[in-house]
Amino acid sequence: MQKLINQQQMRSADVFTIKNLDISSIELMETASMAFVNEFVQEIKAIETPVNILCGKGNNGADGLAIARILQDKGYSSVAVYLIDFSEKETAEYQTNLNRLKDLWFPLTTVKTLEDLKNMKDGVIIDAVLGSGLNKPLSGAYAELATFINSLNLQVIAVDIPTGFPAEGVIAKTDHFIKADLVICFQRPKINFFFPESAAALNRFRVVSIGLDEEFIEKQASPYQLLEQHDIKDLIQPRKPFTHKGTYGHALIIAGQKETMGAAILAAKGCLYGGAGLTTLSIPESGLTALNTTLPEVMYLDRKELTSTASVLDKFKIIAIGPGLGTDAAIIELLKSLLMLKRPLIIDADALHLLGNDESLMKQLTEGSVLTPHMKEFDHLFGAHESWWARLETAREKAVELKCVIVLKNQYTFIIDQQGKVRINPTGNPAMGQGGMGDVLTGLIASLAAQGYKAIEAAYAACFIHGTSGDLLAVTRVSVKASAVAEHLPEVVKGLTR
Numbered sequence: 001m002q003k004l005i006n007q008q009q010m011r012s013a014d015v016f017t018i019k020n021l022d023i024s025s026i027e028l029m030e031t032a033s034m035a036f037v038n039e040f041v042q043e044i045k046a047i048e049t050p051v052n053i054l055c056g057k058g059n060n061g062a063d064g065l066a067i068a069r070i071l072q073d074k075g076y077s078s079v080a081v082y083l084i085d086f087s088e089k090e091t092a093e094y095q096t097n098l099n100r101l102k103d104l105w106f107p108l109t110t111v112k113t114l115e116d117l118k119n120m121k122d123g124v125i126i127d128a129v130l131g132s133g134l135n136k137p138l139s140g141a142y143a144e145l146a147t148f149i150n151s152l153n154l155q156v157i158a159v160d161i162p163t164g165f166p167a168e169g170v171i172a173k174t175d176h177f178i179k180a181d182l183v184i185c186f187q188r189p190k191i192n193f194f195f196p197e198s199a200a201a202l203n204r205f206r207v208v209s210i211g212l213d214e215e216f217i218e219k220q221a222s223p224y225q226l227l228e229q230h231d232i233k234d235l236i237q238p239r240k241p242f243t244h245k246g247t248y249g250h251a252l253i254i255a256g257q258k259e260t261m262g263a264a265i266l267a268a269k270g271c272l273y274g275g276a277g278l279t280t281l282s283i284p285e286s287g288l289t290a291l292n293t294t295l296p297e298v299m300y301l302d303r304k305e306l307t308s309t310a311s312v313l314d315k316f317k318i319i320a321i322g323p324g325l326g327t328d329a330a331i332i333e334l335l336k337s338l339l340m341l342k343r344p345l346i347i348d349a350d351a352l353h354l355l356g357n358d359e360s361l362m363k364q365l366t367e368g369s370v371l372t373p374h375m376k377e378f379d380h381l382f383g384a385h386e387s388w389w390a391r392l393e394t395a396r397e398k399a400v401e402l403k404c405v406i407v408l409k410n411q412y413t414f415i416i417d418q419q420g421k422v423r424i425n426p427t428g429n430p431a432m433g434q435g436g437m438g439d440v441l442t443g444l445i446a447s448l449a450a451q452g453y454k455a456i457e458a459a460y461a462a463c464f465i466h467g468t469s470g471d472l473l474a475v476t477r478v479s480v481k482a483s484a485v486a487e488h489l490p491e492v493v494k495g496l497t498r
């Protein structure tokens with residue numbers, strides 16, 4: 001896992017690295033600019049492409065000046081630099097890099113008004129106007145510059161962060177940004193890149209190492225960690241000789257009603273293909289033929305059995321409830337009786353809806369339960385939120401208060417543990433935006449929990465594996481269906497097993 005740190009911590013990492021490696025700030029900047037260019041040349045391969053570099057007077061602009069020099073050195077034949085001269089203050093690094101360019105007789109245009117940009121050639125724009133030093137939203141000339149650049153519809157590649165975009169904290173709907181197609185970002189992604197609001201400021205980002213001290217970064221106090229493939233490889237245990245279905249646990253999934261029997265079957269499919277030793281599905285009897293036809297390996301448990309005697313449920317290592325379940329009175333009673341068992345549950349979809357309707361039910365959750373809301377379900381549970389930043393803050397508080405794992409689903413799913421620590425899942429893609437996808441995820445979490453993984457491990461590993469399955473399928477498809485994601489799970493898990 002990679003620790004994600006805020007910009008203040010990033011500046012401390014800067015200072016620490018400079019001292020520790022006994023280098024100067026300008027040398028670190030040269031490394032950063034070189035790292036940017038190495039990535040840039042992968043993106044813009046034609047060296048005759050006109051490259052317009054917009055530089056502010058802080059260190060982001062100083063990077064832009066170094067990048068201009070390095071690009072010219074690499075043979076880019078049409079590099080032009082625009083010095084955005086909207087404020088007095090400039091950094092020493094900016095001055096140094098500007099002098100280095102002047103020594104090369106580089107073509108420089110000072111921009112006092114937008115008029116000064118009229119000779120800019122069509123091509124690519126490198127945005128080095130303002131970086132992570134942003135301390136307030138863009139206004140005045142900067143906001144006008146952003147509107148103007150966005151209106152050109154040219155490809156924009158931002159240095160470290162799009163101008164105007166806050167690295168952390170609430171992204172206001174009124175904020176102005178220079179919209180980047182690509183951000184080439186230094187050392188760590190900004191926390192705000194993982195929120196849906198970031199789509200207004202960037203399409204994609206890539207992270208390049210600039211040689212900051214990794215040990216120092218990893219020691220910083222931060223609740224945010226980005227999951228990496230090796231975390232899952234370290235976690236997933238290979239199957240050992242002489243193990244059998246009993247070794248891999250028995251999961252019960254309570255799901256489905258007449259109109260949404262498919263949700264139940266998809267959840268069972270996620271569980272089965274996720275490798276649980278045994279999967280039992282409790283659905284209305286009307287779904288039995290469909291179940292036996294589609295998933296003959298999965299067993300059936302009559303709904304009435306669930307509330308007959310508590311011991312009926314003893315054999316199940318984990319119980320998941322919710323996909324396509326419905327919310328009628330009988331279901332409310334069923335949920336109440338399960339909560340009274342005082343055992344951890346995996347709670348999704350309609351079962352989440354019922355918890356949101358009745359706070360007293362939420363209070364009965366047992367420690368170690370897993371809640372898997374998407375945004376709407378989350379806001380129904382915990383109240384409406386104006387921003388994803390605020391939503392994630394609430395999720396952290398609630399996970400601690402309820403002693404539960406919260407899986408807040410989106411393109412980047414946030415998995416929050418009982419201490420309020422956030423793991424961010426980088427896998428998955430928009431091709432997965434189809435009904436039933438969350439049902440498969442719930443089944444997979446249940447599957448991993450049945451196999452003996454802790455609630456938090458089951459939750460984050462399931463998100464990573466589920467997204468990876470979708471990613472592999474999306475290589476050749478514009479959309480992927482939930483059942484395909486489920487069917488692909490054994491292959492993905494095999495690939496993630498050492």
Ligand SMILES: NC(=O)C1=CN([C@@H]2O[C@H](COP(=O)(O)OP(=O)(O)OC[C@H]3O[C@@H](n4cnc5c(N)ncnc54)[C@H](O)[C@@H]3O)[C@@H](O)[C@H]2O)[C@@H](O)CC1
Nearest residue numbers: 014029032058059060130131132133134135136137138160
């Ligand atoms: N460790 C790192 O991340 C490194 C970062 N470097 C670069 O340094 C950048 C940060 O440099 P700085 O701290 O100089 O910050 P900026 O280059 O973002 O500029 C900050 C200046 O802009 C002003 N400002 C802030 N918000 C404004 C607004 N809304 N309107 C008008 N003016 C505003 C500030 O008062 C300050 O004078 C990074 O983004 C990156 O490009 C690299 O050069 C070296 C290593």
Ligand SMILES: Nc1ncnc2c1ncn2[C@@H]1O[C@H](COP(=O)(O)OP(=O)(O)O)[C@@H](O)[C@H]1O
Nearest residue numbers: 374410411428429430432433435436437438439
């Ligand atoms: N753009 C996307 N990128 C990554 N994952 C996605 C994307 N769209 C959907 N998903 C994943 O698909 C699942 C959707 O869950 P959910 O909204 O509960 O679906 P449903 O209720 O239809 O089963 C989540 O795990 C989510 O992370």
